[in-house]
Amino acid sequence: MAEPQGEWILLFDSIHDVLGAERLFRERGIRVDLVPTPRTLSADCGVALTVESSRHDAVLEALASTSCRLRSIQRAVTGGYEEVRLS
Amino acid sequence: MIYFDHAATCGQRPPSIGRAMLHALEEVAANPGRSGHRRSIAAARIVDGARRDLAELIGANDSANLVFTKNATEGLNAVLFGVVREGDAVLASRFEHNAVMRPLRHLERARGVRVDDIPGDRSRPVDVDALASLLRDRPGSYRLLALTLASNVTGEIMPVREVGSLCRRHGIFFLVDAAQGAGLAEIDLERDGIDALAMTGHKSFMGPPGTGALWLREAASVPPLLHGGTGSRSDDQRQPEFAPDRFEAGTLNLPGIAGLGEGVRHFRETGGSVIRERETALLRLAWKGLQEIPGLVLHGPGDPGRQLAIVSFSVPGRDGGGIAQMLDARGICCRQGLHCAPRAHETLGTLSGGGTIRWSFSMFNSMGEIETAIAALREILAPTV
Numbered sequence: 001m002a003e004p005q006g007e008w009i010l011l012f013d014s015i016h017d018v019l020g021a022e023r024l025f026r027e028r029g030i031r032v033d034l035v036p037t038p039r040t041l042s043a044d045c046g047v048a049l050t051v052e053s054s055r056h057d058a059v060l061e062a063l064a065s066t067s068c069r070l071r072s073i074q075r076a077v078t079g080g081y082e083e084v085r086l087s
Numbered sequence: 088m089i090y091f092d093h094a095a096t097c098g099q100r101p102p103s104i105g106r107a108m109l110h111a112l113e114e115v116a117a118n119p120g121r122s123g124h125r126r127s128i129a130a131a132r133i134v135d136g137a138r139r140d141l142a143e144l145i146g147a148n149d150s151a152n153l154v155f156t157k158n159a160t161e162g163l164n165a166v167l168f169g170v171v172r173e174g175d176a177v178l179a180s181r182f183e184h185n186a187v188m189r190p191l192r193h194l195e196r197a198r199g200v201r202v203d204d205i206p207g208d209r210s211r212p213v214d215v216d217a218l219a220s221l222l223r224d225r226p227g228s229y230r231l232l233a234l235t236l237a238s239n240v241t242g243e244i245m246p247v248r249e250v251g252s253l254c255r256r257h258g259i260f261f262l263v264d265a266a267q268g269a270g271l272a273e274i275d276l277e278r279d280g281i282d283a284l285a286m287t288g289h290k291s292f293m294g295p296p297g298t299g300a301l302w303l304r305e306a307a308s309v310p311p312l313l314h315g316g317t318g319s320r321s322d323d324q325r326q327p328e329f330a331p332d333r334f335e336a337g338t339l340n341l342p343g344i345a346g347l348g349e350g351v352r353h354f355r356e357t358g359g360s361v362i363r364e365r366e367t368a369l370l371r372l373a374w375k376g377l378q379e380i381p382g383l384v385l386h387g388p389g390d391p392g393r394q395l396a397i398v399s400f401s402v403p404g405r406d407g408g409g410i411a412q413m414l415d416a417r418g419i420c421c422r423q424g425l426h427c428a429p430r431a432h433e434t435l436g437t438l439s440g441g442g443t444i445r446w447s448f449s450m451f452n453s454m455g456e457i458e459t460a461i462a463a464l465r466e467i468l469a470p471t472v
Contacts, residue, residue: 014319014332015120016151019135036123044321047123047131067149069329 006075008056008084009035010049011042017068018047024062030055041074041081060086089456091421093290094239094267094397094447098420100293104349108295111345118338120318130341137348138331141292141300144351144359145269145284146276153302154334155344159266160186161312162285162301165334166262167191167233169309170283175230176201178259180245181434182212182238185427187264191233205234205250209386209435212238215249222257231260237268240431240443241387242370242397244272248279255280260308266290268395270359271366276302283309291362292354293449294347297340306330313337362450366396369448369457373398376461380468386435386443399435399443402468407444410467414444417463421446 012018018034025032031052037044051059063070073084090098111133117126119134134155142150156162167190171177177194179187181204194200206217213234222229232254237244247263254261262283263274269286276284281304288298303309307328314326315336327333354362370391377383377400386399401407411423425432425442432438446460 013327013329014151014317015131016135016138016331019131020150034123034128042322044319046120046318047128067151 007053008051008059009038009041009074009076009081010051010059011037011044011071011074012048013069013071015046017070018049020066021063021068021070022049024066024068025049025051025059028058028062030058030062038074038081042071089419089452089460091419091446091448091452091456091460093449093452094242094395094426094445095422096289096296097291097293097449099449099451100350101353103353104293104295104346107349108342108346112342115341115345117341118318119341120332121338133341133345133348134339137344137351140348140351140355141286142302144355145274145286145302147302151330152304152306153300154306154331155339156285156299156301156334157297157340158289158299159264159285159287160299162283162299163187163233163262163264164190165301165312166260166283166285166303166309167194167231168312170231170260170262171198171200172230173198174200176203176228178203178205178218178229178232180205180213180234181207182240182243182245182428182431183233183235184239184264184266185429186266187233187235187262188430203229205232207434212243212434213246213250215246215253218250219253222253222259226257229257229259231262233262233264235267236263236265236272236274237395237397238387238428238431239267239397240426240428240435240445241399242267242395242447243388244268244393244395247272247274247281251279251281254282267397270354271363271395276304288343288347288350292347292350294350295343298343298347300347301334303330306333311336357450365450366448367391369452369454370394370396370398372454372457373446373448373461376457377464380461380465382468383464386437396448398446399437400446401437401440401443403440405468407441410464411444413467414460414463417467419460419463 037048074081117130119130142153206214284302288294289296313336317332407423423444
């Protein structure tokens with residue numbers, strides 16, 4: 001089941017995947033923003049996606065339908081971020 | 088001025104291509120995929136848009152497997168050096184450009200590779216039946232087969248579909264050099280069993296020189312030619328395994344890719360079949376006009392159904408270079424010589440004579456230009472008393 005609370009930060013392997021996922025979310029009416037990748041989360045020099053908190057299931061469904069390589073899902077917590085573990 | 092050298096590089100472009108390049112260079116002016124600021128993202132969107140549009144144009148399902156290169160030559164080198172191993176045997180047609188033949192000749196020396204000819208001759212560059220027999224007689228012998236989509240000398244379109252089917256049946260890696268004819272000569276990556284397709288940006292797609300692309304069926308099957316920064320997995324000192332990053336080390340040519348992307352969009356909006364139709368009308372007129380000039384020999388099929396808008400001719404007993412120079416003096420630019428394809432000229436029988444004069448057209452040429460050039464050529468070749 002999807003984590004129901006908090007905004008998700010999606011990290012991908014490549015800017016190609018970031019833009020591919022962004023396009024897919026927009027096509028499916030999921031509000032999405034491009035943000036600089038938080039430095040504490042990745043040594044990459046690029047961007048990540050944030051998705052609206054109420055559409056987690058739709059996000060996961062969209063990701064399952066694409067070849068975009070999702071590296072991890074994070075959420076902001078006090079003092080930093082924690083990985084969202086999906087069971 | 089009349090420009091008949093579009094097979095060397097596109098000589099006229101829609102103004103939107105230059106505008107797209109200038110926008111990328113002066114207004115976006117950032118490195119794609121390297122930073123999180125808005126200009127870097129804008130740059131990444133330009134690259135992504137060009138990649139998706141080109142992938143869609145060639146019928147590629149996953150645009151990640153389409154990587155940008157500086158030209159077709161780079162893509163061909165990546166595949167040949169990446170796929171062909173020590174002691175392998177490969178097949179190449181007699182009409183391959185030096186972009187294929189020189190890497191193969193190097194591999195002969197460096198890796199003991201054997202390079203065999205695809206059976207064929209002047210009138211039938213690829214003899215599909217003879218190739219089928221050869222592959223039946225030598226099962227498992229060949230690692231890769233390289234075939235040009237269309238000859239850059241005669242414009243003849245090669246039987247990619249039939250050859251691809253044979254490659255698939257025999258488990259041979261099928262490399263297609265689409266420097267000439269990409270988007271114009273019909274291909275289907277799936278149906279034709281193509282494993283790698285190397286393209287250039289500055290010919291049929293009207294993009295700038297210094298741009299190209301390579302499509303790979305299995306990105307993991309080919310190691311990258313270059314290793315370096317990609318903006319991704321920066322904490323790992325090894326090259327990423329995933330495409331397109333795996334093949335795009337170093338800063339990309341953003342203005343070039345912006346121009347290529349705009350060229351592809353223009354190509355799609357105009358329609359490949361519309362462009363081909365216009366160019367074929369020019370080809371027909373040129374072929375007919377040249378055929379009527381006494382002493383002139385045309386090379387190639389002379390069949391617009393299987394020929395791009397390229398015409399090669401020679402005039403036995405006359406120096407082709409001199410004729411091209413006299414055409415240039417009359418404001419007509421064309422290319423004379425071997426066109427970096429000595430094997431093709433060897434097969435056509437034009438090698439010892441110094442090659443051919445090649446006229447290559449684009450949709451921007453006019454019927455009037457063809458008539459003017461033919462009149463000029465008649466004048467140049469008219470017997471002097």
